[in-house]
Amino acid sequence: xxxxxxxxxxxxxxxxxxxxxxxxxxxxxxxxxxxxxxxxxxxxxxxxxxxxxxxxxxxxxxxxxxxxxxxxxxxxxxxxxxxxxxxxxxxxxxxxxxxxxxxxxxxxxxxxxxxxxxxxxxxxxxxxxxxxxxxxxxxxxxxxxxxxxxxxxxxxxxxxxxxxxxxxxxxxxxxxxxxxxxxxxxxxxxxxxxxxxxxxxxxxxxxxxxxxxxxxxxxxxxxxxxxxxxxxxxxxxxxxxxxxxxxxxxxxxxxxxxxxxxxxxxxxxxxxxxxxxxxxxxxxxxxxxxxxxxxxxxxxx
Ligand code: GZL
Ligand code: ZN
Numbered sequence: 001x002x003x004x005x006x007x008x009x010x011x012x013x014x015x016x017x018x019x020x021x022x023x024x025x026x027x028x029x030x031x032x033x034x035x036x037x038x039x040x041x042x043x044x045x046x047x048x049x050x051x052x053x054x055x056x057x058x059x060x061x062x063x064x065x066x067x068x069x070x071x072x073x074x075x076x077x078x079x080x081x082x083x084x085x086x087x088x089x090x091x092x093x094x095x096x097x098x099x100x101x102x103x104x105x106x107x108x109x110x111x112x113x114x115x116x117x118x119x120x121x122x123x124x125x126x127x128x129x130x131x132x133x134x135x136x137x138x139x140x141x142x143x144x145x146x147x148x149x150x151x152x153x154x155x156x157x158x159x160x161x162x163x164x165x166x167x168x169x170x171x172x173x174x175x176x177x178x179x180x181x182x183x184x185x186x187x188x189x190x191x192x193x194x195x196x197x198x199x200x201x202x203x204x205x206x207x208x209x210x211x212x213x214x215x216x217x218x219x220x221x222x223x224x225x226x227x228x229x230x231x232x233x234x235x236x237x238x239x240x241x242x243x244x245x246x247x248x249x250x251x252x253x254x255x256x257x258x259x260x261x262x263x264x265x266x267x268x269x270x271x272x273x274x275x276x277x278x279x280x281x282x283x284x285x286x287x288x289x290x291x292x293x294x295x296x297x298x299x300x301x
Contacts, residue, residue, distance in 0.1 A: 023065035023080075024039075025055050026055060026082070027056075028181045029237075030239055031210070031257045031301070034258065035105065036052070038258040042263075043260070048264055051069055051074055066093075069099075075271055078263050079102070079103055079104060080103075080105045081103060081108045084154050084157065087108045087110050101115040102115065102263060102267060104119055105257075106154035107158070112278070116270050123158025123159050124159075124162035126234055127164075127166075129286055130162070134163075135166070135171065138171050138203050138230060142203060144204060144230075145173070145175045145203075146163070146176035147206040148177070148179070150181055156207055160176070174197060177189045177193075179207075179211040183211065186210065188218075189215070190218040191221075194218060204230070206233045207234055208233065208234050209239045210239065212249055213240075216249075226246060231249045232252075233249050234252070235252070236252045236254035237301055238301065241296045245289065245292045251288055254284040256284055
């Protein structure tokens with residue numbers, strides 16, 4: 001048999017010889033579908049073989065998809081974790097199989113030695129930005145509600161934590177429920193809040209545009225006008241921009257889903273033993289109604 005190639009002779013990976021596993025968490029929001037499109041389009045453009053699956057927001061489905069990829073002997077796994085906990089075993093299995101893992105978007109609670117890198121947002125900072133916006137919208141204080149994202153997700157935990165760090169003391173969060181990042185679940189949560197608190201509600205911190213759009217349907221149905229309830233949302237999707245144009249949302253904290261190109265580049269560097277950043281935080285702005293109409297056509301998701 002031919003001699004085993006030495007380390008130096010081991011072939012360099014190129015995009016077209018790389019197989020990446022992307023066990024996507026679901027299709028719950030416009031953000032998520034844009035994130036999926038970014039990975040599929042980038043893989044198509046670069047010639048990367050992408051093993052894609054949709055876990056319908058269930059961690060056990062993500063874990064079994066990862067195990068199938070490990071069996072298949074993929075070169076690298078990019079994991080967008082639905083929740084922070086419960087990854088130790090499968091990360092260990094990937095490590096034992098010599099398959100590097102990149103954590104994409106949300107965070108995991110695992111020892112940093114269990115994965116190669118993270119690329120995504122600083123969710124706590126997103127929450128802090130949202131708190132600053134709410135302070136500007138309610139200078140005299142008041143009672144607000146919170147529609148939080150998926151329970152246990154790094155996005156929901158971080159946003160809630162950051163928001164409470166910067167929110168002024170004269171603004172009181174009188175209730176908080178999860179709408180699981182979906183329109184369908186955001187609406188009934190806001191309906192229940194309106195039934196319970198009515199006109200006491202002066203504002204709402206909503207962890208993503210999809211839940212905000214659902215909540216706005218309930219706010220409209222209850223007879224409120226745009227601006228009666230000051231809404232700070234997150235993501236900066238077209239839906240969020242439209243809600244700002246229509247006057248229902250007063251600030252939208254951007255959260256960028258288009259992580260495909262950077263993740264593919266990161267993967268190649270990891271596989272080729274090139275230098276790479278263990279943490280890549282996406283640059284994100286806050287958008288307001290006065291620019292929303294002008295910017296809407298240029299929004300890529
Ligand atoms: C945040 C991402 C969140 C979005 C939601 O980076 O994980 O999940 O804010 C999406 O729209 O469902
Ligand atoms: Zn973000």
